[in-house]
Amino acid sequence: MAIESEVLVIGGGLGGLTSALAAAREGADVRLVSYKQSTLRQASGLVDVLGYTPNGDGPLTDPYEAIPSLPESHPYRKVGVQTVRNALSLFDDAVPTYEGEHTDTNALLPTHGGSIKPTARYPAGASAGLASDTRDTLLVGIEEMVDFDAPHVAAHLDATGVPFDVRGETIRFPGDLRADAKVTRYAKLLDTNSEVAVRGRMVPAREALAQRVNPLLEGEERVGFPAILGDDNPGAIRDALGDHLGVDVFEVPMGPPSLPGLRLEDALFSALDEAGASIETGNPVVDFEGEDRIEKVFIEKNGAKIPNSADQYVLATGGFVGKGVESDRDGVYEPVFDCHVPHAADRYDWFEGELFGDHEFARYGVATDDDLRPLDANEHSEFENLRAAGSVLGGYDFAAEKSGSGVSIATGYAAGQRAAQEAR
Template sequence: MAIDSEVLVIGGGLAGITSALSAARAGADVRLVSYKQSTLRHASGLVDLLGYAPDGEGPLVDPYAAIPDLPESHPYRTVGVDGVREAMALFDDVAGDYRGGHTDANALVPTHGGTVKPTARYPASAAAGLASDDRDVLLVGFESLSDFDAPHVAAHLRAAGVPFDVRGVTVRFPGDLNADAKVTRYAKLLDTDGSVTVRGRERPARDALAERVNTELEGEARVGFPAVLGDDAARDVRESLADRLGADVFEVPMGPPSLPGLRLEDALFDALDAAGARFETGNPVVGYDADGDSVASVSVEKNGAEIPYAADEYVLATGGLVGKGVESERDRVYEPIFDCHVSHPEDRYEWSDFDAFGDHAFARFGVRTDGDLRPLDGDGAPEFENLAAAGAVLGGHDFAAEKSGSGVSIATGHAAGRNAARRARSR
């Protein structure tokens, strides 16, 4: 017996979650299935809309103004400017403590690599660190956290020409955290303001950290830390440190595992739960059955058995080449669940450029869709009447070069979920 729903979303990343949330808020009975845990925990927590044009122009000030000039194959052209705005409004409603929704302009956010990234939405924890602010900055790294080299980051920011003086120092984190301690251990200690031993004395962790950093301050108005400043009580941790330091405190977005990403994941899954959507992870979708020009069910592998999941509408949000939502062999590129068509040059040597930073065709590989985001076959007809696609599985854009990955996932996820709910409810 099949497990039924009106809309079935395949994939638990940002596109899949947004699709499920959009469909559920439109009144559909929604189930999300994902093989792996959400990839958000590996993301910086920044939400990029469009940082650079496909020709490399940028950083762009207003990403919305650039959308009409994108190639017709770009997913933003399918969704349209109004559709992107509606999707970002949904994100703003559910994402929790995020900033950037007050303006169309991109913010410039320093990263742990010392670059300045144009982004449309950013966690409140990063707000005091914007590169457009001309107040001086002290960056603080920890000896036990090698992923954030504060002097290195500061040097790169100075080379990038930021409009403020920036220094970086490395200090010992209070207590006895090991060099291989997980970022969640730092966060937990600061969340609870647990006791640490400093020179033989027990001290609250926040007091001890502020006391150490105060010895390094030279009048800077802002102090930046790696993104480990709490989880459940992140705002309280920042405010406590700011009060003790007499300076605004911010987090610099980090690579995986990412606490800002985990915080965003929690907020989005809480919103899914509140909307009544069901979700499950850990079991892959391994095939499908068709009924004419429609998908009748998909097969989910559980403990060696293939369980049918049936729905009126399906949304494919399994990621691109990196996420295995698009696969390649020596002579072909394809989508592995429904075998959707993926356009690519016949000559494999044309898939990439000899220049590492050149124009790589593979970066734009993915399914092409109609106006309802239904994947198209090689002749330009919908693969299935009741299958839509969203996120990185879509072709026609280079999300890494454009800094558009999160925005495309949110915009196409919102549109695919809303359209799926509308079609399901009209049956």
């Protein structure tokens, strides 16, 4: 017997989670299925709307102002500026620990590589580190964490012309952690505030960390750490460190595995749970039935194919990285429903010869109508009850534009809301 729902969302990334949340808040009976863990844990946790135009102009001050000038094939043009705003409002309500909702202007945040990134929403833990802030800054690296070289990051930031003096220092993290410890181990130690040995006596971890940083201060008014400052209650840890040091403390977003990304994932899953959506992860969609309309999909579980049926479906399986779009010698394709992916016939036209050139494959994905229904090669709807959202969509280069999270949220919101309304 098939598992039934009104809206079935396939994919557990930011687009899928937003789709499911939007549909559930519209009152639909929602089921989300995802094969893999969310890609949010690989992301910085920042939510970008649009940092640069497709021509490379930027960083943009007002991302909403630039949307009407984007190519017609861009997902933002499909959903419109107001839908982007509405989607961000849904996000703000679901994730109240983020900031940036008070303005249309992009914030500028330092990254772990020493660059400045324009972003529309950011964790509260990063707010004291804004690059527009003129307060002098000390960046603290952890000796065991080689992917955050604080002196190197500080030098790069200084070279960008930030309006403050910035230095970097490296310390050994207090406690007996292995050199290859995961970021969650650092976070757990600070969450529990367990005692660690410091010069022959036991000291709470937060105090011990502050003691290692305090002698390094040279009058700076804020201190930035890599994003390891707790998982359960990072705000309390920042406050404790700030009290010990007499400065404002912030986190610098990191690469994968990303603690801010994990926190964001937890917040969205909690919001979905509160909205009453059903969630299943770890099992792939391997087949479907239907021609003009999808009747059911089949989820592989312990060697069996379990049917799941719904009135409306949302495809949010990701792009090339998430395997929502794949390629082989014969071309580029979408593997769940075999939706058409427009692409050049000659593989040599997919990319440029230069590493940082304008690679066409970066914009490959499913093409849709203005209602986000995937289109076939003749520009007819593939299935009347299927919509697509997130990085499975084509028509934009999220890495160059710094638009990935925003597109996922905006199209996820639109696809989920419209699917719920049509399922009534």
